[in-house]
Amino acid sequence: MTQTEVPIDQPRRRTARPALPYKQHDHLAPITPAAGGARDRLAIDTVLELLPTSTWARRHKGTADVGPRRILSWLDTYPGSGWQDRWVTSGADNDLAWIDTLISADDPRIPSSQHSQLMDGVARLLRGRIVFPSYGFLTSYNPATLYPRARAAFRPDLFERFDSRAGQLAGTRRQHNCALVVASKLVLHTGRDLDELTPEHLLAYRAWHFSVFRKSPSGLDLAWSVLAEVADFEEYATLADAVRLGQRTTTELVDAYDVKHRTVREVLIRYLDERRAGLDYNTFLHIIWALVGVFWADIEHHHPGLDTLNLPAEVVDAWKQRLRTVTTNDGGSRPRRERTRILITVRSFYRDLQQWAADDPAWAAWSFPNPIRKNDTAGFIKAKAKTTAAMHQRVRERLPHLPILVDTAERLKTEQAALLAATNAAAVGQTFEHAGRQYRRRALKSLDRRGAYQLLEPPTRIEDLTTGEQIDVGKKEHESFWGWAVIETLRHTGIRVEELLEITHLALVSYRVPATGELVPMLQIVPSKTNEERLLLVSPELANVLAIIITRLRTENGGTIPLTARYDKHERVIGSPLPHLFQHRHGWSWAIPVDRTIQKWLNQILQRTGLRDAAGAPLRCTPHDFRRMFATEAVSGGLPIHIVAKLLGHKTIDTTQAYTAIFDDELVRSYRSYLDARRTLRPEEEYREPSDEEWRDFEQHFEQRKLELGTxxxxxxxxxxxxxxxxxxxxxxxxxxxxxxxxxxxxxxxxxxxxxxxxxxxxxxxxxxxxxxxxxxxxxxxxxxxxxDRDTSGGITELGIPVIISATP
CATH class of the missing domain: 1.20.1280 (Monooxygenase)
Structure with missing residues (x-):
């Protein structure tokens, strides 16, 4: 073994994580100039006869062709097989700086008139498909009338269809116009009609735009969705579907860390492939990051030439020392929070190889002494206990404030809905009074391509005449409603945020109690983390919340709940289109909010409460805090902890106990002592989860709870x-x-x-x-x-859920 050691005090490179979960298509960014079209080799006079007319040409009939002739004559001085080659080699495709060089001193007209004529000539050459401009040229050109006239020249029937469909999908006229501009640019650049465009053309434009402006072009996603129907994009219906990487192969994920030694690389890939089948994708990514990125890539960087997993003690010790800290973006360092978990991952790797070698000799060559001793991971239990204590403290700090948060969310939702109704009742520009304050409804305007102001719809922006504050009432009402809906649903169910976003209208079912015939609504929670479905009883409060959500979605979508596909960021897969309850209008389409949007809605309501934590900072609450508060309240209220574990989807009560911040330790010890005594009489499996009979008894215990005033x-x-x-x-x-x-x-x-x-x-x-x-x-x-709980028509909202009739008599 030969190795060249890198000094330990040398700044260590930051461990790269696998590539982002979407494709940049960087290889398409340097767009190849379009090939010449059918008119590429025509003579100048023939080209002039084929050019479309223009407003300038009609006004100046005697000199209509002066501009394009002068441009063609100038291009003819450059080498090339046709007009498109000359357009590129002359540099005309880069920008418009060359226009002024064609202004002639011998021309009696003033330079500005000549410039206008030359610009008209450029537009006519583009519309005549003599040359095909690059996206950079179109950005520099910024034409006022080119795009509308191009749409009228190149298959106007297809553009009419495009325009109609974009109008149906777009939320505002601005989004509609941006999509039309994108389609116009694609047609001008590629020389193809709309129905001839392919996904590669749109991805190439996106890649170029990213390389120049570091963002995706406005209107591209809407243009993609429309062109997917017009041009029949069979594989991808949306731009988001096309740019997502999805789940990558083990080889691709390992190669992202550029492992130098080929044999070690093959062992890592083979080992990870063995582990992959039993892991969810997100956990699998973390293991690759820890084992390949943090461990082996770091070893290779500091000890080049090392070609074995049988690591010398000094190499292991140096790595453990480096593992204690992580390099920050500013070049500093901080203690690594995941140190113990990384050590456990590496220790498991060596232990697995040793165990597998006993069954399969092929692994024997890589079975070496474990460099991670048991003492190295001894701090895991202590760290876990510290995390649990911190989690309990969060619950104790937030649970007393839950009523204030709930009341604030309810009040904010009601206030914003009333303000939106008052805004919609007022005409644009009208002053109105609401809740003792004076407002003026303002029209949101924007400059169009010709410099004229256009009204953007819907104009729900108002001005507070007392403070001068500009308020987008529609946006405020939207955010306050969904923030309220999230809080109410999480606090009544204790579900995870992933499960919240997976709730569909199909998950609402009714259970008919055999003894009484009563219909009880139930909520089916689809597998999220534990791959186990479960049913939750829907309380009247939760049923009321779900009914309001269903009414809103139906109202905003013509009487039906939209079918939307959810992208699982953890598993990197796209689900089937389903009537999700937690979806909203995002731009021109329906979308399921991401985690950061949910957190944003919560933060806005928390800010309105004015609550602060023990340190005096504004109180922050995550969706998972509601899950812990739900568990704490349930156990504190007397619900057996193993029933709470079933409701939360936990496999053991140990996990549930870690969630409950207020729990009598003596009661836990007594309960476990009781279980230990009973295990000598009954099988152990009985105490791992509630029996079917016990669970049925729990679901139906309300049969004996009927009272004079309710339940x-x-x-x-x-x-x-x-x-x-x-x-x-x-x-x-x-x-x-x-x-x-x-x-x-x-x-x-x-x-x-x-x-x-x-x-x-x-x-x-x-x-x-x-x-x-x-x-x-x-x-x-x-x-x-x-x-x-009443809809806009004043009637009771029906949940529209199916009924499950028990087969038990």
Whole structure:
């Protein structure tokens, strides 16, 4: 073994992660000039006879062809097989700097008139398809009338179809116009009609635009969706589908780290292929990053020439030392948070090779002593306990503020909806008053290509006449509504954010209780992290939230819920088009929000609450915090922890216990001691998850919870703590049909309080006041829910969910 060691104090390169999950198509960026067309070799006089007319040509009939003739004569002085070659070799395709060089001093007209005539000549040559401009030239040219006239010249029937479809999809006229400009540029540059364009033409334009402006061109995604129908893009219906990499092969992922030694590379690929079948894609990527990127690529960088996995002690020690820190973007360093996990990954790699060598001799050549000792990973349990403690502290800090957050979200949603309604009722430019403040509805304008102002739709922007603030009411209402919907759904279900975004209208089902015939709504949670489906009972509050979401989606989409495909960023796959409940209008299309959008909506509502953490900083809450708060509230309320584990989709109660911040340690020890004693009598499998009979009992426990005013919602397996004084109990879920009964109870309680005061029954007065306050609170809550569960027509919103009838008699 020979090796050249790199000094340990040499700055270590930052470990590269695998390439981004989308394609840049950089190889298409240096676009090859288009080949000459059918008119490429015609004589100048013949070309002039074929050129289309223009406004300039009609106004100056005597000198109409002076501009194009002068340009062609100038191009003819350059070498090339045709006009397109001369156009490129002359440099005319780069920009318009050459135009002024063609202004003649012998021409009696002023230079500005000659310049206008030459510019008209360029436009006529492009429309006549004598030359085909590059995208850089079109950007420099910035023509005012070229694109509309090109659309009128090159298969106007196809452009009419394109225009109609883009108008149906686009949310605003600006998006519509941008798509038309993209289509016009593609036709002018390629010399093809719309129905002859291919995905490669659009990807080449995108790659060029990225290379120059570092972003995708406006309108390209809409143009792609329309051209996918006009030109029949069979493979990809959207631009997003075309640029996503999807799941890459193990070889591609390993080669992203440029492993030098071929034999070690092959061993790594073979090992990772063996592991891949049992892992989700995101976990697989992390293992590759840790094993190939952080471990072996770093070893190769600091010890070039090393060709074996049997590493010398000094090499391993040096690597462990470097592993403690990570280089930051500014050249500094910080402690590496994932150090222990990386060590465990490398240790598992060596252990797997040793075990596999016992069964398969092919691995024996790579079975070496494990360089990662058990003591190296001893800090994992301590780090895990520290993480759990920090997680518990987050829950303890946020759970008391949950009512404030919920109320703020509800109030903000209501306020923004009312302001949007007032804005829509006012004419553009009109001043109106709302909630004691004066506003003026403003028209959002933008300059079009000709320098004229055009109105952008919809104009939901207003000006606060007191502060001068410009407010996009439509955007504010949109964000406040979906922020409220996210908070309500997460706090009532405890699901993960991935599962939230996977909820579809098809996931809502009704279960008919055999004994009573009652229909109970249930929510099917599709596999996310554990690949196990589960059903959640839908509370009246959650049913109300889902009904409002369904109504909104139907209203905004002509009476139906849009079918949208969700891209799973963890698995790098695109799902089938489904009626997802958490989707919104994004630009011109329907889209499922990404995680950062969900977090943005939450942050905006949190900012309005004014809440702060223990350090005095603004309180921050993630979607996963609601999952932990749900678990904590459920366990604290008396629900058995193994039932909570089932609701959350956890395989063991240990995971669930880590989620619950408020939990009696003595109760945990007693419960486990009880289980240990029972395991001597019953099989161990019984205590890993609830039995079918127990789970059915949990689902149907509400059969015995029917009350005069509604349903008792106390946790499963817990006694009544209020001695059946239901009007005081927070677990009472009031039936809307019992409202009149509550009004009668409130009146009766007030009369009894007056009687008690008159007779001097002080103790009775205090007890009756508690009941009165509880009854009044329930009436307010009931009216609030009744007020928001009706659609715009005033009728009750139907969830439209199927019914599951139990086969059990």
């Amino acid at each position: 008792c919602g106390r946790p499963y397996g817990t006694p009544c703590k209020h001695e059946h004084a239901c009007i005081r109990c927070p677990s009472l879920r009031v039936d809307p049909r019992a409202r009149d009964r509550i009004v009668d109870i409130i009146a009766n309680l007030r009369a009894r309080i007056d009687e008690a005061r008159a007779n001097g029954w002080t103790g009775e007065v205090e007890g009756l006041k508690v009941s009165l306050n509880a009854a009044a609170a329930k009436l307010v809550s009931l009216d609030k829910m009744r007020g928001r």
